[in-house]
Structure formats: structure tokens, C-alpha cells
Amino acid sequence: MTAMGAHQDAAGGSARGWLWWGRRRSAVLDVGLGLVSALECGLEGVGFAGDAGLPVPVGVLFGLVAGSVLTLRRRWPIVVVLVSIATTPAEMGFLMGLVGLYTLAASEVPRRITALLAGMSSAAVFLVTVVRMRQEMQQAEGFDPSGWYILLLSLVLTLGLNAPPLLLGLYVGARRRLMESLRERADSLEQELSLLADRAEERAQWARQEERTRIAREMHDVVAHRVSLMVVHAAALQAVALKDPQKAVRNAALVGDMGRQALTELRGMLGVLREEAPAEGPEPVPLAAVGRAAAAAAAEAASEDGPCLDALEELVEQSRLAGVVVELAVLGESRRYAAEVERTAYRVVQEALTNVHKHAAGARVVVRLAHREAEVAMQVENGPSDAGAADAQLPSGGNGLVGMRERVNRLGGVFVSGPTDAGGFRVSAVLPTVREAVA
Structure with a gap:
């Protein structure tokens, strides 16, 4: 279970009721850690009661309550760290301190607050370690408890306890934020691609409509004039067929020539449209390419007759x-x-x-x-x-x-x-x- 998944659950769990866990296994993990921490602090409460002159049940109860706070680490990581700092002089809450610092560093708590609490925790651990080691060395023979040895050893122990969970939490939190930013960027790119696809489809639709209009215009211009002349000549041919056979023959020849020219132009245009269709494969030729080819074919066909x-x-x-x-x-x-x-x-x-x-x-x-x-x-x-x-x-x-x-x-x-x-x-x-x- 990573901190990234834990904090994602914590971010979305508040909308699901008083429980802040998004998934059951997150709740099981936190409750399990809370039980282990409570058991640890309860056992350490026996020694704390003896040192403080309190009844043992009071010390055990104090340890159980303090250790169970670890269950709230996803919802209130600052509270967990503060309780850990408060129980440090009683020499209890080792697991709570480690997990609390990790959760705090991996959460969305401002960095200045994280640094302040980490410094307070380190200072508390350092002071307790110095006092405890000085007391132990005073009881031992052959050691000078006033030397630099105690300070150096206390500093090493403090860094060894607090630095690893703090650095790991910072790494996991940074990684989680990076993944979230990448996910947001991917969503943004997906939306942009969707918009671009819609615009491309609109442009393609517009281009198809333009090419349809262009093909219709070319067909009209290439064929309509000659067919109109053919109809006019046919009407004249009908009028003079019996009165002037020679003129009728000339008109018939003109009608034939114009019909052949119209068919040549139309055949050239349709031939290019067929050539643009693929011989194999399911993908059709874009209408824009066909339209451009048709326009070019019309121009080439017309050029033979002097367009x-x-x-x-x-x-x-x-x-x-x-x-x-x-x-x-x-x-x-x-x-x-x-x-x-x-x-x-x-x-x-x-x-x-x-x-x-x-x-x-x-x-x-x-x-x-x-x-x-x-x-x-x-x-x-x-x-x-x-x-x-x-x-x-x-x-x-x-x-x-x-x-x-x-x-x-x-x-x-x-x-x-x-x-x-x-x-x-x-x-x-x-x-x-x-x-x-x-x-």
C-alpha cells in the first residue's frame, strides 16, 4: 500500500461519510497500525507509570489511547506527529513517530509546517536521547558523561530515526504529485485531441461539400454549353430537313461533332474519378482528392478544345x-x-x-x-x-x-x-x- 494511494483515498473519502477511507484495505491497514501502536505504547506505559509514580493501569491506559491515534494518520497527520512528540519524553510511540513523519511528509500539508514539525520531533528525540544516555553512563564506570561522545551519538540516533521516514515520505509525495500532474496533462491532451478531431471532421465535411460543389460546377460548365448547342442545332435541323437538305446535313454534322466533344470531356472527367478509386483495400479515397482530380480532368479535357x-x-x-x-x-x-x-x-x-x-x-x-x-x-x-x-x-x-x-x-x-x-x-x-x- 503506497502513500499515493492512501492520500488519494483520503482526498476522496470525506464525501462518503464520517469514515475517510476510500477503500476497505486502507481502513484495515490503518486500523492494524493503530492496534500495533496502541499495544506498543501500552507496554511502554508500564515503565512510564513506574518512572512517574503512577498506577500501572493508568500508564497502560495512557499508552493505549496515545498509540491508537495512529489510526487517524490519513485524516489528521499533524495530530499524529504532535502526539508522537508529546509522548517522546515518556519513551513511547516509536512506531507512531516513524509512520507519522512518513505520512506527514507524503501528505499535502504545506512544507513549512512539515519542516517545523520534523524539527520539533527531531529536537524532542535528541533531548530525550541525550538525557537517557547521560543517566545510563553516569551509572556505568569508566565513561565521562560530560564529553562530546554523548552529543554525537544522540545526533546519529536522532537522524537514523527521523531522516529515513521523512525522506521517503517526501519522495512518495513528490512522485504522487508528479503522477497527478501527468494524469491531468494526459486528460488535457485527450480533450485537445478530441477537439482537434472534431474540428478536423468539420473541415473534412466542409471540404467534401466544397468538392461536391466544384464537381457539379465543372460538370455543368463542360457539358451544358455543348448540349445546349446540340439541342438548338437539332431544332434547326428539324426545321430545314425537308426545305434545305444540304443545310440539314451541315447541322447534323455539327450536332455530331458537338456530341463527340461533350462525350470526350465527360469521359475524361469520369475516367479520372475511376482512376482515383483504389484497386484493392477497404479504405475509400477522400472526396477532396477526387474533387481535385475531377476539376483537373475537366480542365485538361477542356484544354483540348481551347478552354x-x-x-x-x-x-x-x-x-x-x-x-x-x-x-x-x-x-x-x-x-x-x-x-x-x-x-x-x-x-x-x-x-x-x-x-x-x-x-x-x-x-x-x-x-x-x-x-x-x-x-x-x-x-x-x-x-x-x-x-x-x-x-x-x-x-x-x-x-x-x-x-x-x-x-x-x-x-x-x-x-x-x-x-x-x-x-x-x-x-x-x-x-x-x-x-x-x-x-
Whole structure:
């Protein structure tokens, strides 16, 4: 039974009733020590009664009461040491003195009080030893009781009795406090790790949501424009199939080309998503990695068809072939920008033209691109829809403008959209640029 466990029991035992022991074996140990100490002090009380001229039963009773105080060592260690000091002149309480000093040093009593009581106990033992040895040597022949021998021997005996239990108690108390601090630190670290795990889970959830949004945006931007053009060309093909077979053949060829391009882009994106899945093993690929791969695949797939500012003329031409009157105006010196900037600018114009096909059939469109010193600006403005033009009845999910705004805001740009006074619609975006060196 260590003092660490003893004092932990004493610290938590007060809430369990008048008994201060937390465990039964602690109570058994203390009661056993108290009985042994009481028996020792009772036997030593016989000699004390004879020296003091008291009746023997009184001396024995005094010894039994004084020795039984050791039972209180966990609750009141100071009282035990004080009783031990008080019984030292009567030459009783040897076990009580040793165990009392150990318990006092190992307890949470302030160190100045421990030092004071330890000094008092040592002084009492030293004085009693000096007096007793002087009396014994006076009765012996050939010894000088006034020499330094008595003092030195008394000092050695005092240190031998008091120093070991005191030092052991200090060591056990320090070890107990160290273990408690380590336990508290471990609990604190466990709480911090739990908080970090919760935050990591929240960040992972946020990242998964962001990647889902990014994948949806890439799918929408890559596929929606070409599919919209295919629907427009299919409607034109249906209208001219009997009147102008040659034009119908050209429209059919355009529909086929656009369908193949859309399938190529979609196949590239889905192919990368499959490649990111592990061939073996139960652990799934994080959605964030899949989303980044999908975005990269979309960019790579789109790059084959010119997802950059240099391909705007081709993009506009595709809308012209679908029957839309589109004017392209480029202002400023054309130059290369970061790939993400050019791709975002291209997607904004592409989605704006897609919305024209969906919602403003037959309207005139003006596409403006301005190269400025530290930014690139684009604007797609269409006039009112031609009431005589056939509506292609393209479905709309309402995600086009949202996707454009997200793309522009992610690069720190400005996005504005809304109806014009003439009854049309305008989409404008300004992107900050980082110029790239052209090899």
C-alpha cells in the first residue's frame, strides 16, 4: 500500500461519510497500525507509570489511547506527529513517530509546517536521547558523561530515526504529485485531441461539400454549353430537313461533332474519378482528392478544345452556327494569363452564351473582352428575345449564374449580372490577373 494511494483515498473519502477511507484495505491497514501502536505504547506505559509514580493501569491506559491515534494518520497527520512528540519524553510511540513523519511528509500539508514539525520531533528525540544516555553512563564506570561522545551519538540516533521516514515520505509525495500532474496533462491532451478531431471532421465535411460543389460546377460548365448547342442545332435541323437538305446535313454534322466533344470531356472527367478509386483495400479515397482530380480532368479535357481566351473566337463561332448573331469585341493588347484565370474567363463567356440559347432565342449578343494592366474584364450582353424565333425549350436548373459567381469570387474578382434597360440581359466579370511568361 503506497502513500499515493492512501492520500488519494483520503482526498476522496470525506464525501462518503464520517469514515475517510476510500477503500476497505486502507481502513484495515490503518486500523492494524493503530492496534500495533496502541499495544506498543501500552507496554511502554508500564515503565512510564513506574518512572512517574503512577498506577500501572493508568500508564497502560495512557499508552493505549496515545498509540491508537495512529489510526487517524490519513485524516489528521499533524495530530499524529504532535502526539508522537508529546509522548517522546515518556519513551513511547516509536512506531507512531516513524509512520507519522512518513505520512506527514507524503501528505499535502504545506512544507513549512512539515519542516517545523520534523524539527520539533527531531529536537524532542535528541533531548530525550541525550538525557537517557547521560543517566545510563553516569551509572556505568569508566565513561565521562560530560564529553562530546554523548552529543554525537544522540545526533546519529536522532537522524537514523527521523531522516529515513521523512525522506521517503517526501519522495512518495513528490512522485504522487508528479503522477497527478501527468494524469491531468494526459486528460488535457485527450480533450485537445478530441477537439482537434472534431474540428478536423468539420473541415473534412466542409471540404467534401466544397468538392461536391466544384464537381457539379465543372460538370455543368463542360457539358451544358455543348448540349445546349446540340439541342438548338437539332431544332434547326428539324426545321430545314425537308426545305434545305444540304443545310440539314451541315447541322447534323455539327450536332455530331458537338456530341463527340461533350462525350470526350465527360469521359475524361469520369475516367479520372475511376482512376482515383483504389484497386484493392477497404479504405475509400477522400472526396477532396477526387474533387481535385475531377476539376483537373475537366480542365485538361477542356484544354483540348481551347478552354482559354484564345478559343473565344471558336466559341462565338459555334453560337453563330446555331443561328445567334454574336459580335466579339477585344480591347487592349492580348496576352497570356494564369491558366485558372483564362479558364474562368472562358467559362463565364461560355455560360453566358448558353443562357442566351436557353432564355433569349433570336437575340443579338455582344461579347466584350478587355485586357487591362492588372485585370481582365469580360461582358456578355444580349438584346431582347426575338418573338418570332423558335424557342428550343432548353431546361434550366438555375445554377449557371451561381456557378459563374462562385468561379469569379474564388479568384478574388467581381461578378455582376442583371437585366438591361433595353429588355435584355448583361453578365459582367472582372478578374485580377497574374501575367505568365510566354516561352
